[in-house]
Amino acid sequence: MDSTYQQTGIKESMDATGERAHGFTFSMPSDASRKLASGWLWLGIASLVGAGMFAILLVLARTPYVQDIFPWVDFFHTALVVHVDLSVLLWFMAFAGVLWSLNSTSRFIGIGWLSLVLAAVGAAMIVLSPFVNAGKPLMSNYVPVIQSTFFFSGLIIFAVGVAVLVLRSLITVPSTDSWKGGEGSIRLGFYGASISTVFALIAFGWSYVIIPDVFESTQYYDLLFWGGGHVLQFTYMLLMLAGWLWLGGACGAKNPLTPRVASFFLLLGVLPVLFVPVIYLSFVGSTGDYVDQFTQLMKVGGAFSPVPLGLAVLYGLMAGERIPATKPRRAALISSILLFALGGGISLMIGDSNTIITAHYHGTGGAISLAFMGLTLHLLPRLGYREPDLKWASLMPYVYGTGQLLHIVGLLWSGGYGVQRKVAGAAQGLHGFAQTAGMGLMGLGGLIAVVGGIMFLVVVFKAMLRAK
Missing domain, CATH: 1.20.120 (Four Helix Bundle (Hemerythrin (Met), subunit A))
Structure with missing residues (x-):
């Protein structure tokens, strides 16, 4: 029986993995599937580490007064490409690999590992592309790209890995008793x-x-990724x-x-x-x-x-019932739902191409990240790692969620005054106090969100590096 539930005094029957035996619970699969899920989790965490490094530079590059220290607009766009791909596409699909591996039997487990290797190689090439084969950064929607053979090769290899992963998940369906x-x-x-x-x-x-x-390069890739990018949002x-x-x-x-x-x-x-x-x-x-x-x-x-x-x-x-030992999961869950509601509501306000659009997808994207963070905290002991630190794991979702909230409000405020998205430095056109204040709030919120993200990574690394 899981120590967390023993400590809380819950008397309901549980399976061998510590899950309660009724309600919206999930029974863990075989050891082979759990090891594969752990591999995908490591890839997702590595993606977040890289995204966090670029996020600090991105926020500073758009924060009033501080932005003057970072005059390299091309650097901003190249960093933004890598940051978005790491924090959205790679992190989300890697965690999808965690969940799909847990939702599958151990059949064709070798193919499952092949998909992980392909995805990891593709991800590494995407991260290294600015340094190996620098190209023009294009801020296309959903999948921003760098125009270089090395970047596109990495993107294609990652996509092949995802394709193998998802096809395996469709054919390794658990028995009907699990449904x-x-x-x-x-x-x-x-x-x-x-x-x-x-x-x-x-x-x-x-x-x-x-x-x-x-079409012009950015418009072409906007159209190329528009359909599939929208469908991925349903995923x-x-x-x-x-x-x-x-x-x-x-x-509970x-x-x-x-x-x-x-x-x-x-x-x-x-x-x-x-x-x-x-x-x-x-x-x-x-x-x-x-x-x-x-x-x-x-x-x-x-x-x-x-x-x-x-x-x-x-x-x-x-x-x-409020169970003290489940505070981290509860915090992540509440923050995720509220942030998704805010992001969804902002979508109704979208008109021109300004930072209101950015506020919308930071709301929905932040909500998805928080849900995945909460699931990570829940899964750590079930994948063979230690329980995360209760104090810091409980605080982390609120820090990250508050940062995202301020970030979103700043973007929403600035967008109302016509500040355009995907620009940095003087190109933002911050001519009045309201615009400057809005982007300043955006910068403050972004930094707080980064702190929350770092807290998450520290909590997870401490649990994963000190396995049971």
């Missing part, structure tokens, strides 16, 4: 994310075929929602939803993905329609599941 009750709902969310990723990979390839290579969202259910169950939440109802809402999160082929099949050369259709798909389809599931989990947390 009952709340555990079945969680598994459905993970499996739905696998399906969504397949559609995303197909979308990237389909876009490559139909988008003519006649991240489904993993986050299933993670909310899992974390809620681990915190009394979720008012039955597993069937929860599964229904998760299925609603998958259904919009099935419309993706229709968008491509109806493409007649109008890139404007192509862009608008994916935007509307995300706006409409992305609201079906998070609202009812988020409200249900919050209600369950308020109605359930």
